[in-house]
Amino acid sequence: MPVAARIKTLREARGLSLRALADSCGVSPSTLSQIENRDTSPSVATLEKLAHGLRVPIASFFAEDEEDSALEILDIGNGPVFSLRDGAEVTPFAAQRHSSNFEPMLVTLQPGGGLADQPFLVGIESEFVWVRRGRVLLSYNGNDYEIETGQAVYYDPRRSHNWRNPFDDTCEMLLVRQR
Numbered sequence: 001m002p003v004a005a006r007i008k009t010l011r012e013a014r015g016l017s018l019r020a021l022a023d024s025c026g027v028s029p030s031t032l033s034q035i036e037n038r039d040t041s042p043s044v045a046t047l048e049k050l051a052h053g054l055r056v057p058i059a060s061f062f063a064e065d066e067e068d069s070a071l072e073i074l075d076i077g078n079g080p081v082f083s084l085r086d087g088a089e090v091t092p093f094a095a096q097r098h099s100s101n102f103e104p105m106l107v108t109l110q111p112g113g114g115l116a117d118q119p120f121l122v123g124i125e126s127e128f129v130w131v132r133r134g135r136v137l138l139s140y141n142g143n144d145y146e147i148e149t150g151q152a153v154y155y156d157p158r159r160s161h162n163w164r165n166p167f168d169d170t171c172e173m174l175l176v177r178q179r
Helices: 003-013 018-025 029-036 044-054
Strands: 082-084 088-092 102-109 127-133 135-140 143-148 152-155 161-164 171-178
Touching: 003 029, 003 044, 018 029, 018 044, 029 044, 044 088, 102 161, 127 135, 127 143, 135 152, 135 171, 143 152
Parallel strands: none
Antiparallel strands: 082 088, 088 102, 102 171, 127 152, 127 171, 135 143, 135 161
């Protein structure tokens, strides 16, 4: 099922109108409508906001419905990769059927790519990012921080932030968000 259809299905299953979900996520109703109608592809930042509003992991936008399981083994090397706008790709590592309090994902930012057009906020208390390869610029609360290969950062995503790659090489980073 395409991401747009999953978002709509999850919204409707919770009895939320398009406007109610948009308001709870800090996304405009027109943006949400365009996403659900497949007129635009969501950024990673928008997916984060929608996941928070729906109280689901981002991986659930890409998952097929299956039974719950107390054990879930992921084949990371053969997992799905989703190209999003703004030069970003996401490979969800989160359990799709197993209950967990965290959600890891590999985010790949092409040169010039970013998670969003502008800094954004997410209503969760903590995120962790480890830069696996390359360099990335974290704009956080009005300041810019260059994070290099092997470095990691914990931060409060309720403050204004964005991840961008203004450098010449591709950046890969492991992002782990709280649910």
